[in-house]
Amino acid sequence: MPNLxxxxxxxxxxxxxxxxxxxxxxxxxxxxxxxxxxxxxxxxFQKQLKYYxxxxxxxxxPLYYAKNLTRKLGGAKIYLKREDLAHGxxxxxxxxxxxxxxxxxxxKRRVIAETGAGQHGVATAMACAALGLRAEIYMGLEDMRRxxxxxxxxxxxxxxxxxxxxxxxxxKDAINEALRDWVTxxxxxxxxxxxxxxxxxxxxxxxxxxxxIGYEIKEQILNKEGRPPDILIACVGGGSNAxxxxxxxxxxxxxxxxxxxxxGEGIETGRHAASLCAGSEGVFHGMRTYVLQDExxxxxxxxxxSAGLDYPGVGPEHSFLKEIGRAKYVAITDREAVEAFxxxxxxxxxxxxxxxxxxxxxxxxIAPNLSRDDxxxxxxxxxxxxxxxxxxxYLGVKI
Amino acid sequence: xxxxxxxxxxxxxxxxxxxxxxxxCGDPTLNHTPVIxxxxxxxxxxxxxxxxxxxxxxxxxxxxxxxxxxxxxxGVRPTMVLEIARKISMAHPDLPIIxxxxxxxxxxxxxxxxxxLAKESxxxxxxxxxxxxxxxxxYRAIASKYDIDTIFLAAPSTSNxxxxxxxxxxxGFLYLVSVFGVTGVRERLxxxxxxLIRRASTVSxxxxxxxxxxxxxxxxxIKNIIAQGADxxxxxxxxxxxxxxxxxxxxxxxxxxxxxxxxxxxxxxxxSQP
Numbered sequence: 001m002p003n004l005x006x007x008x009x010x011x012x013x014x015x016x017x018x019x020x021x022x023x024x025x026x027x028x029x030x031x032x033x034x035x036x037x038x039x040x041x042x043x044x045f046q047k048q049l050k051y052y053x054x055x056x057x058x059x060x061x062p063l064y065y066a067k068n069l070t071r072k073l074g075g076a077k078i079y080l081k082r083e084d085l086a087h088g089x090x091x092x093x094x095x096x097x098x099x100x101x102x103x104x105x106x107x108k109r110r111v112i113a114e115t116g117a118g119q120h121g122v123a124t125a126m127a128c129a130a131l132g133l134r135a136e137i138y139m140g141l142e143d144m145r146r147x148x149x150x151x152x153x154x155x156x157x158x159x160x161x162x163x164x165x166x167x168x169x170x171x172k173d174a175i176n177e178a179l180r181d182w183v184t185x186x187x188x189x190x191x192x193x194x195x196x197x198x199x200x201x202x203x204x205x206x207x208x209x210x211x212x213i214g215y216e217i218k219e220q221i222l223n224k225e226g227r228p229p230d231i232l233i234a235c236v237g238g239g240s241n242a243x244x245x246x247x248x249x250x251x252x253x254x255x256x257x258x259x260x261x262x263x264g265e266g267i268e269t270g271r272h273a274a275s276l277c278a279g280s281e282g283v284f285h286g287m288r289t290y291v292l293q294d295e296x297x298x299x300x301x302x303x304x305x306s307a308g309l310d311y312p313g314v315g316p317e318h319s320f321l322k323e324i325g326r327a328k329y330v331a332i333t334d335r336e337a338v339e340a341f342x343x344x345x346x347x348x349x350x351x352x353x354x355x356x357x358x359x360x361x362x363x364x365x366i367a368p369n370l371s372r373d374d375x376x377x378x379x380x381x382x383x384x385x386x387x388x389x390x391x392x393x394y395l396g397v398k399i
Numbered sequence: 400x401x402x403x404x405x406x407x408x409x410x411x412x413x414x415x416x417x418x419x420x421x422x423x424c425g426d427p428t429l430n431h432t433p434v435i436x437x438x439x440x441x442x443x444x445x446x447x448x449x450x451x452x453x454x455x456x457x458x459x460x461x462x463x464x465x466x467x468x469x470x471x472x473x474g475v476r477p478t479m480v481l482e483i484a485r486k487i488s489m490a491h492p493d494l495p496i497i498x499x500x501x502x503x504x505x506x507x508x509x510x511x512x513x514x515x516l517a518k519e520s521x522x523x524x525x526x527x528x529x530x531x532x533x534x535x536x537x538y539r540a541i542a543s544k545y546d547i548d549t550i551f552l553a554a555p556s557t558s559n560x561x562x563x564x565x566x567x568x569x570x571g572f573l574y575l576v577s578v579f580g581v582t583g584v585r586e587r588l589x590x591x592x593x594x595l596i597r598r599a600s601t602v603s604x605x606x607x608x609x610x611x612x613x614x615x616x617x618x619x620x621i622k623n624i625i626a627q628g629a630d631x632x633x634x635x636x637x638x639x640x641x642x643x644x645x646x647x648x649x650x651x652x653x654x655x656x657x658x659x660x661x662x663x664x665x666x667x668x669x670x671s672q673p
Binding site for chain 2: 018020021023024026027028166167179183185186281283284291297298299300
């Protein structure tokens with residue numbers, strides 16, 4: 001039996017993952033896999049990456065003991081992995097710096113990316129500006145309207161933003177359009193995917209670059225508590241911050257892993273984005289995984305108050321971890337997430353993004369029933385400045 | 400002998416390249432599809448490619464994307480497409496009908512279920528642009544059980560070594576994607592297309608017919624690819640464009656389609672080569 005951290009094996013996580021793409025992209029995916037494995041084994045590459053992660057992206061991020069929240073809930077100790085303090089205000093930079101270096105190494109000067117809320121687009125624009133690469137970002141027209149500020153941020157950083165008007169005009173369509181661009185310009189262009197999704201080797205590459213989160217947690221909690229955590233909780237849209245959190249602990253079977261999806265207005269309403277909790281197996285965006293689809297296999301429109309979780313698929317490794325029972329996946333509604341957003345702001349002085357507010361809400365649900373000796377680590381994948389307007393609108397507050 | 404192979408053989412004997420026409424089934428409505436198919440057949444297509452619409456067609460340009468949106472809006476479902484294939488094949492038993500769709504549609508129906516229904520509907524071959532040879536062993540095994548051809552694609556970025564592997568997985572014909580890019584009308588045939596046809600012909604060495612698609616819309620394109628050694632041409636986006644431009648005038652739509660296909664078919668006659 002292989003260790004869980006040995007996956008993917010032949011590009012697969014059990015039966016999930018793989019490569020389902022137009023033939024035009026196959027040679028590029030094979031080339032990318034070879035280039036990545038070489039880079040991974042190259043000390044110089046790792047050193048460069050480490051330098052940028054610390055000096056440019058601000059790592060390591062703190063593991064903060066949420067004393068007030070812990071006291072209020074009266075159960076398990078809650079630690080927050082502060083990815084909100086990374087450059088750009090989210091974990092996205094870990095991946096974009098890594099992949100931008102890879103692009104440069106491969107001699108590709110043009111980088112394309114998709115973005116939903118704009119966080120990955122901004123992080124791509126930052127990394128490309130720092131490394132002297134040209135960035136072009138695909139973003140759904142609907143999302144551009146909702147996140148005007150991030151569109152301008154990307155432009156300030158020198159990126160070109162392409163509005164996507166096909167389909168539902170959101171993240172999934174931005175990925176479709178980026179894939180179409182890549183098919184057309186594959187010889188000169190690097191596609192910098194923002195989550196642990198897409199055809200192999202992307203889920204592996206993004207996970208590896210994000211696993212810095214989990215490795216830091218492992219070391220930090222040992223320094224603070226002298227032992228590993230009992231429970232790790234992270235939100236799951238595509239699932240990159242969760243995979244980055246979980247991966248270094250996959251073979252530590254005493255550590256429980258929880259992925260928290262967006263239940264939107266409630267799973268029973270059908271207006272949600274919970275692919276693992278309420279979806280079924282399918283093949284989408286180049287991978288075999290859980291997706292939200294109708295009975296004919298048409299991908300359906302999702303809903304979540306948090307744009308970063310608003311995606312009808314999920315990384316194939318999460319599908320695998322669910323299948324074998326190594327991680328548990330649960331869902332939190334818009335309402336519960338907003339409550340957690342407000343709670344953390346007031347009790348800890350930290351405004352979290354709406355995405356990790358889902359993870360927090362789940363921690364707040366289970367912590368009171370656990371012992372005071374139990375340790376929960378919640379990955380706070382981003383800060384909430386971008387969501388202030390959305391939350392005000394949700395609460396009916398005029399700002 | 401399977402229908403597609405027989406068709407290529409008889410065309411070759413007559414000195415003709417094959418003209419393969421693509422439509423998205425149910426565009427703009429399900430009722431249109433049989434009459435549009437009739438017009439294409441009357442115009443002179445040798446095989447019909449019938450698309451089952453998918454919500455996220457990543458290999459398609461804007462024209463075929465819009466066709467998929469119209470068809471899905473019209474409520475088209477995969478089983479309805481197969482039913483239409485059956486009806487067309489009853490009227491035209493010698494016309495190979497090829498289903499084109501994305502893998503999730505097939506996966507969702509279940510491979511066994513999809514291919515057995517396709518067989519009942521007299522479908523001759525299946526093209527799934529996001530099915531790679533690496534993922535295809537079960538797909539091919541079940542297709543072969545039902546005597547249905549699995550048509551794979553090769554692209555300008557595909558190495559000769561890989562073209563060889565793709566040919567080993569293919570039956571019916573080898574589909575050459577003529578350009579870097581998605582489906583859609585293009586002005587001129589590019590160098591990369593000519594190179595690919597030459598490479599694939601050399602690798603194939605007559606083992607399997609070769610048809611070229613993506614960006615093929617003009618008689619001159621077809622003349623050129625046939626002259627380079629291809630056995631057939633696949634035309635899609637331009638047909639959809641004609642449907643789209645005449646969406647409210649069915650008479651005009653069918654007339655224009657017939658005229659267009661006639662011109663293309665003429666260009667596919669090898670005797671017309673300069």
